[in-house]
Amino acid sequence: MFFDLNINGSNLEYNLIMAREASKYGWEHINFAYNQNDFSKALDLKDELESSLSDVISFDYTLEIKSSNIDEIRKNVNRFRNKASCISVVGGEIKVNRACLENVKVDVLSRPYFKRFDAGINQVLAREAVRNNVAIELCFKDILKSYLSHRSKILSNFRDIYALYRKFDFPLILSSRAQSIFDIRTTHDFVAFFKQTGLTDAEIEKSFNTSYKILEFNNNRENMLFTGVRRVDDEA
Secondary structure (H helix, E strand, O other): OOEEEEEEOOOHHHHHHHHHHHHHOOOOEEEEEEOOOOHHHHHOOHHHHHHHHOOOOEEEEEEEEOOOOHHHHHHHHHHHOOOOOEEEEEOOOHHHHHHHHOOOOOOEEEOOOOOOOOOOOOHHHHHHHHHHOOEEEEEHHHHHOOOHHHHHHHHHHHHHHHHHHHHHOOOEEEEOOEOOHHHOOOHHHHHHHHHHOOOOHHHHHHHHHHHHHHHHHHHOHHHEEEOOEEOOOOOO
């Protein structure tokens, strides 16, 4: 299945337009991403969205935390952990990247390379991603909206992350980070793009499966002891 856990969320009309466009282009599930200031209000839209999109595409919400304050990040993760199907933190600063990868309650470190001249993670942080099962997110829009040397540097950062991914096998997800219908691409084009950056078909397929596992785990989080092991009621 084709999952995109990072499509910019907004008002009801905007979300309906984005969801229908994504469905038309082959996406089977999307998450609308809201920051910590807008997330609570976004929850009020959910019932109406479900009634309008039930026959179109499945969807849920991602809390995308944007802050350089570690205490604020931790506070918001704890506050919304049981309300969000995915909690993502925008990276870039090394202290933020490290804090997120060391926190088992965080699902995704998004764009560790953001506003950096390097990938934002190294072997030590890659091991933390594996240990705490925190996914690294690479965003198509970062390439789509960049040019010349800036685009070249982001592509280089992607390849550095691929090298660490192949060595340590931490969770990796790919998203569009679309902010308008013009940022959405067909699933075929999306896959073809990431193949051009150096990923294989199997690695891209695995990234979509990782997105699915994040949603599945959080849907059953209360009963999950750790990934792959769930508490069940004894009916005997």
